[in-house]
Structure formats: C-alpha cells, structure tokens
Amino acid sequence: MVASGANRARRSSKRPRSPRALYETTRSRTCSRASISQASTRLLPWAGRPLACPTMEGLHDIRARFPAVDGRWARFDGPAGTQVVDAAIEAAADWQRSGNNANSHGSFAAAEACDALVEATSATMGRLLGADPGGMVFGPSTTANMMALTRAIGRGLGPGDEVVCTTLDHDSNVSPWLLLAEDTGCMVHIAEFDPSTGRLSVDAVLDLVGPDTQWVAVTGSSNAVGTIPDVAAIVAGAHAGGARVVVDGVHLTPHRAVDVSKLGCDVYTTSSYKWYGPHAGIMWVEPGLLDDLDAYNVRPAPDRGPGRLQYGTPSWEGLAGIEAAARFLLDVGLDRIAASEAVRFDRLLSGLHDLAGVRVVGPQDAADRAPTLMFEVAGVAPLTVADALAERRVAVWDGHNYAVEAMGPLGLDAKAGAVRAGVSVYTTDEDVDRLLAAVADVVAGAAG
Missing domain, CATH: 3.90.1150.10 (Aspartate Aminotransferase, domain 1)
Structure with a gap:
C-alpha cells in the first residue's frame, strides 16, 4: 500500500529463523585471519599495491588511466556507468590468469586465494566507505541487492508497519519497498522534494516518520539532478523515531568522500560500475542487523555474515576489479x-x-x-x-x-x-x- 495517512499501531516484526545447522556442509571451514592475510600477500600480488596516480593539479592527466577514453567520444554517460580504470581491468585479468578461479573455504591454495580476495576487497571497501568490512555484501547490482534485502526485511513486516521513501530516489530504492508493501500489507509513504530546487528537505522526510515507521529509504544524491540531501540529519531523526535507514549511495560514492560511520545509517548501497570498476553492487549492512535478518537463501548458506544475503558464488574477477577501483578512488582522493x-x-x-x-x-x-x-x-x-x-x-x-x-x-x-x-x-x-x-x-x- 502507498499512502501518506495516519500512523498505525506497531506490531511484532520478529519471526524465528529456520535453523541452518542441520544443512551446513561438514566440509565448510573458515580460514583464520592470519592465513587469509598470508594468502593475500602470496596469491593476490596487486592487493594493497599502491597505484600510480596523477600528481598534476586538477587531475588533467587522469585520462591516461582509462584505456577506453581516447578522445574519440566525449563521455557524459557516467551516471549510468563509467569507463573502467586500468587497475581494475588488470586486476580482473590477473585473477583470471592466476589459476585461483576456484571457490572459497577449501584446503588448497586457490581456495585460500578466494578467501583472501573477499577479505581484501571487503577491507578496501571498508576504507572507501568508512564502514565495518564485516558488513560488505557483494552482488550483481544494487537493484538485486535491494531486492534481497527487502525480501528479508519483509518476513518481519505486516499491516500496521510503515516505510518512508522519497520522490528523489532511483527506483531501486523505491520499487523494492512498493513490492514489499504488496506482499506484506505494510504502508509506504512517499516524501516529496522541492521541484523548483531539486532538493529534499530533512523535514519532508521526518514529517512522515511516526511510531509505526520501521524503515526510511533515502538517496545520498539524486541520479537525475545530482542534489545531495542532508542524510546525516535524516538518519538521526529517523533513528530518534525508532526507524532504521537505507541510504542509496550509488550516485554519491563516485563524487564525494563517504563516511558511513558518521552518516550513521543501517544500510548503504553502491555500485562499482558507477566509479570506474566492474558491473557489481556492494551493499554494506550493519553487522548486527545483517545477522538478525531473516534472509532467503539456500540451506547450506552461512547463518551469519554477508553470505546470508549473497546468492551463490560471487564473481571472483569482479571482486578483484572492485578492490582495484576502490583503491583508485582512495589513492587519487x-x-x-x-x-x-x-x-x-x-x-x-x-x-x-x-x-x-x-x-x-x-x-x-x-x-x-x-x-x-x-x-x-x-x-x-x-x-x-x-x-x-x-x-x-x-x-x-x-x-x-x-x-x-x-x-x-x-x-x-x-x-x-x-x-x-x-x-x-x-x-x-x-x-x-x-x-x-x-x-x-x-x-x-x-x-x-
């Protein structure tokens, strides 16, 4: 349901999780941090390696880092997807040539390299976003990640619960909530931005937050007109009202330094192909919340950590490219x-x-x-x-x-x-x- 009407009484939003211990594979194992770090040094030679970055004021020579940007085209299509930086191209190719294209949690070197790659990419993403690396969920796109997240959230929502979205957002942060409302009977309120300025005020969002509001979904920056709401104030106000907050940071991350620890949000999404990396979505979920969600997944899936919201084996070459692209942003600044x-x-x-x-x-x-x-x-x-x-x-x-x-x-x-x-x-x-x-x-x- 979509409305902007009266609040409703809060209901219990917790359901017991189905036990997965019965289905855990006996062969599954977790590498120690020390062994992963050793594997990272041994098997991922590019991870942590400083990138050659331009020093010229204004970054005039940065184009040399982008093989596809050769002057034949003037590219203003970046909001839908940027060209890929050389380091990300090389990291993905190096991985595919390495012999490490296996799977995780095995006894042999290639499997250890997969574990090391996940840790290295999560750590670099943690630096880029100012967030706990333990909450990094990797998927094919932000839309896919949001569908997985809201499907899990929906198992604890029903009539009487409310969600606030905005008219400034990309549809990946609106439609999943509208579908959630269809499935659960919860109510979705839509906060409106000022069309004359393209700006979304804090009050426009918080005026719709009531005692029954469970979630607020807001953009970090409009992918249409670029405006940047005061996300920290929206998060603080929503939390004061007892609601959790998802921030769509897809359009913000390529253009501004982000510190999730200061924003205070519960979920932050971004897509590496919007910041010079491969096609992938990265969703940070506060680790305590991540473990508490009643996620949909196969029975052998882990019961804790990012794997709860990840469907199947990730793209290892994609993770290598993500790590390199994120490091490019960090190294350039x-x-x-x-x-x-x-x-x-x-x-x-x-x-x-x-x-x-x-x-x-x-x-x-x-x-x-x-x-x-x-x-x-x-x-x-x-x-x-x-x-x-x-x-x-x-x-x-x-x-x-x-x-x-x-x-x-x-x-x-x-x-x-x-x-x-x-x-x-x-x-x-x-x-x-x-x-x-x-x-x-x-x-x-x-x-x-």
Whole structure:
C-alpha cells in the first residue's frame, strides 16, 4: 500500500529463523585471519599495491588511466556507468590468469586465494566507505541487492508497519519497498522534494516518520539532478523515531568522500560500475542487523555474515576489479576528484544557461550536488537531442533514468524525461565544449 495517512499501531516484526545447522556442509571451514592475510600477500600480488596516480593539479592527466577514453567520444554517460580504470581491468585479468578461479573455504591454495580476495576487497571497501568490512555484501547490482534485502526485511513486516521513501530516489530504492508493501500489507509513504530546487528537505522526510515507521529509504544524491540531501540529519531523526535507514549511495560514492560511520545509517548501497570498476553492487549492512535478518537463501548458506544475503558464488574477477577501483578512488582522493569535477561542471552548467532555447531542469546552481544535470531543448524531444549528440560523438542519456518518481514533480514526461549529462573524473574542458557546441547545433536546427 502507498499512502501518506495516519500512523498505525506497531506490531511484532520478529519471526524465528529456520535453523541452518542441520544443512551446513561438514566440509565448510573458515580460514583464520592470519592465513587469509598470508594468502593475500602470496596469491593476490596487486592487493594493497599502491597505484600510480596523477600528481598534476586538477587531475588533467587522469585520462591516461582509462584505456577506453581516447578522445574519440566525449563521455557524459557516467551516471549510468563509467569507463573502467586500468587497475581494475588488470586486476580482473590477473585473477583470471592466476589459476585461483576456484571457490572459497577449501584446503588448497586457490581456495585460500578466494578467501583472501573477499577479505581484501571487503577491507578496501571498508576504507572507501568508512564502514565495518564485516558488513560488505557483494552482488550483481544494487537493484538485486535491494531486492534481497527487502525480501528479508519483509518476513518481519505486516499491516500496521510503515516505510518512508522519497520522490528523489532511483527506483531501486523505491520499487523494492512498493513490492514489499504488496506482499506484506505494510504502508509506504512517499516524501516529496522541492521541484523548483531539486532538493529534499530533512523535514519532508521526518514529517512522515511516526511510531509505526520501521524503515526510511533515502538517496545520498539524486541520479537525475545530482542534489545531495542532508542524510546525516535524516538518519538521526529517523533513528530518534525508532526507524532504521537505507541510504542509496550509488550516485554519491563516485563524487564525494563517504563516511558511513558518521552518516550513521543501517544500510548503504553502491555500485562499482558507477566509479570506474566492474558491473557489481556492494551493499554494506550493519553487522548486527545483517545477522538478525531473516534472509532467503539456500540451506547450506552461512547463518551469519554477508553470505546470508549473497546468492551463490560471487564473481571472483569482479571482486578483484572492485578492490582495484576502490583503491583508485582512495589513492587519487575523493576531495581532489570532487574539486576537479566541479570545475568541469561549472563550465557545463553555465554554458547551458547561456544557450537560448535550453532549459536546465531543477536546480540552477552547482551548490550541494553531484556533477549531474538534466536539460531540455525547446521543441525537440529528448531522444532526438540524444541521437543528434551521438552523431557528433557526444554520449548522453535521455529518458527518466530510473528516477521514475522525480519526473512528474520536475514537469517532465514520465517516459521521455529529459537529457541527462554527468561529469566524471576523466571529463575535460574540451569535452564540455564539444557537448555545448553539439547542443547549440540542435538549437539552431530547431530554430531554423
């Protein structure tokens, strides 16, 4: 159910877990931290190895780290997926050549290397997110991870329980909750952002949090217009009301330094293919909560830890790429990345403002937002604009970009949406000028 009405009486949200000890394989084992660390040193030579990072002010030479970014295209499609950094490509390839492509918890060296890889990747992700490495869940995507999480949460919810979502979120942080409501009878309330500014206020969320609210789901940054809510304040207010909080950090992580320990959230999601790594989703779940969830999984699955929400054997080469991409962000520094991107984004935003017939959607300034925007060209469908830019080798997206709930408030067609452009670490001034020139051509064509 979806509503914004009265609160309901809280019900017990705990069900006993089915015992799994009967089904645990007798061969399963856990390597000691010492043996994993030794295996990491011996079998994962790239893990922990410092990366060669640019030193030039403004990261002008960073493009050399991206084999696919060769100047033929101006890439503004990063919000949907970035190009892959060399270290992540090499780490994945090294793993596949290593002979370690086995499975975990075995007696032989390749199996030990799998355990070492999980620990190394979890540790690096813990550094990147400022979070306990013991809560790192690895899956194919954030959408898949959220479906697994909400399915587990749903076993303890029913009529009378409430969830708060927002209109600013990507649908991976909305639809799983709506499906949960269909299955359990709980109520979903939707907090609305201000369409004139593209910003979601703390009060807009907390005004919907009541004594029956079990979960609040909020974005760390809009994947449509880039705005960044005050997540820490939302988390604090939700916790004060007795609710837990999921933060969708997919669009925030590539552009800002994140410290989950300061945000205080219970769950934080991100996707490595949005920050120069392989296609994968990483979901941090507070370890105590992780062990308490009544997760769906096969009978031999572990009863504690991240494996409770992971379905099947992970992509080992994917984990190797995730670790290398996360280390790339750490070694370059998110503050340096943000500063460099801000220069390109200011150039893009001001250039679009200067073009007659172009409307920037939502916020008109660059404050408190990731370097992502949406725009329209008067009289030209967004798909037509995107096609015209592609003919000029400028890559942008059109449509709703999975920010389904945001389209109506922004005055956009639910399907056609608008044109979206995002700045990434490898974006240059020349790229921005190519996009602006291409848009100017579209405007001229529409006028004449």
